[in-house]
Amino acid sequence: MNQQLDTQLTLSINGEPVSIREFSPAMTLLEYLRLSGRAGTKEGCGDGDCGACTVALIGVGADGQPQYQAVNSCLIPLGAVAGRQVFTADGITVGAIPKNPLVKEPVTADQLHPVQAAMVETGGSQCGYCTPGFIMSLFAAYYDGQPDDLAVEGNLCRCTGYLPIRRAAQMVGELTAPDRFSEQLVSAPTELLPLAYTGHGEQFYRPTHLADVLALLQQFPTATLVAGATDLGLEMSWHRQHYPVLISLEAVEELNHIQQTEDFVEIGAAVPLSHIEANLHGLFPSLDEMIHWFAARQVRNRATLGGNIGTASPIGDLPPVLLSLEAILKLAGPAGERTLPLANFFTGYRQTELQTGEVIVSVQIPKAFTPGTARRLAQSYKIGKRGTDDISIVAAAFVVDVGAENQILHARLGYGGVAATPARATAAEKFLVGKPWNSDTIQAVKPILQEVFTPLTDLRGSAAYRQRLVVNLFEKFWVEFP
């Protein structure tokens, strides 16, 4: 790729071209919006939890078509929005675009976007702090044909209450006639071009090919990889962390495919979870279930599988599922490509097999069941303090292949939140194989499961509670799939 560094980064905000110089590429979009006077976008939590800062970006939807995507602007670094079109709550009126978007002109009722009008009509706003975020989540959903509860699951409101907001979502319905936003979407360019930007003494690269990523990693061995930035973004937002060199993976072609062969499904490390959710639905029920409970729409629009594995967090939700499905990682580095089972990837707390200069390219999930399988039983469970948008206390995922005689042919039990790394309960797996899939076997495996892990106590749950969850979640699995 061209190594010439640009000192200017361009994007479009509410239809207006914007050039940015001298800003850190790790500054969050939210901070930039507010610093530049576009204060309609609010900061609530600054860590992706409340949705107040939601904006819409034009990106590629799961069907490959341009789509308005709700994202948390408090997590997304400026470098990642280069060349993109951003829309905020103060730029979506349906009248003419104001000449100077920074000069507030009164908006008449007939200029309100249907989403804004519906919120006014149902009294969906009181203090109004959360409102721009709700508006933008509903805006994105409106053009996607799904302005429902799930569209606003990542938005918190502390004073109005959700009923009027839900009524607004129901009232707005689907787009019936084209408007300037739907027309803009049809012709919107979505291809992310290569970028090499420097500002504030920091560099941000957005290569489009794996070879360029590897070359950059050779040149900058201590560079930081960034995909959706839903994890790294917290450092940028909360700790104002700066990175001398950031290498974005989101435009890398080789990391952005979902491929299916007869034997396995291969998911590129940079594919957003919302694409996996839509395009693989029904193929791996335990993956569907876990993605459903993974954060909220804004985060799933950005978060990737590679990022979830790359964080090596012991409470990452997808590794337990992938462990139970015996996923294999494809890594690439200076010595070429190699594969290794995910089960061998995590080596210690936040430590992995990934070597300097290597990157996770994809995750392969085998499709085949154990020979002789009459029934494959598979499910995942997430226990958190809240139903949605919460970090797990314990996550678990199970796969059990049962033969025609009801004997267990194969068992994989993946857990998160109970050890320094996501891990399998191998002693229990060994015990189960060859036994009948019945209540006696479940009772007999419980003492083994009780002893497999030695979890820690932390703010979210005690060690004893976690230990009981390890056992009880497997029993729940049996109850659901007798």
Ligand SMILES: Cc1cc2nc3c(=O)[nH]c(=O)nc-3n(C[C@H](O)[C@H](O)[C@H](O)COP(=O)(O)OP(=O)(O)OC[C@H]3O[C@@H](n4cnc5c(N)ncnc54)[C@H](O)[C@@H]3O)c2cc1C
């Ligand atoms: C509000 C909120 C809710 C969340 N909810 C959940 C949840 O329910 N469950 C859960 O598990 N997590 C959750 N997370 C954490 C985060 O969203 C996930 O870990 C996500 O999958 C990270 O993906 P990303 O692409 O955004 O990673 P990034 O933030 O871009 O990167 C994370 C790390 O992985 C590395 N990395 C990224 N891609 C690669 C690659 N291809 N090869 C090597 N290293 C790589 C980066 O260098 C970085 O160290 C939540 C986060 C927020 C802010």
Ligand code: FES
């Ligand atoms: S400010 Fe709360 S999600 Fe961004």
Ligand code: FES
């Ligand atoms: S209107 Fe006040 S937080 Fe929602």
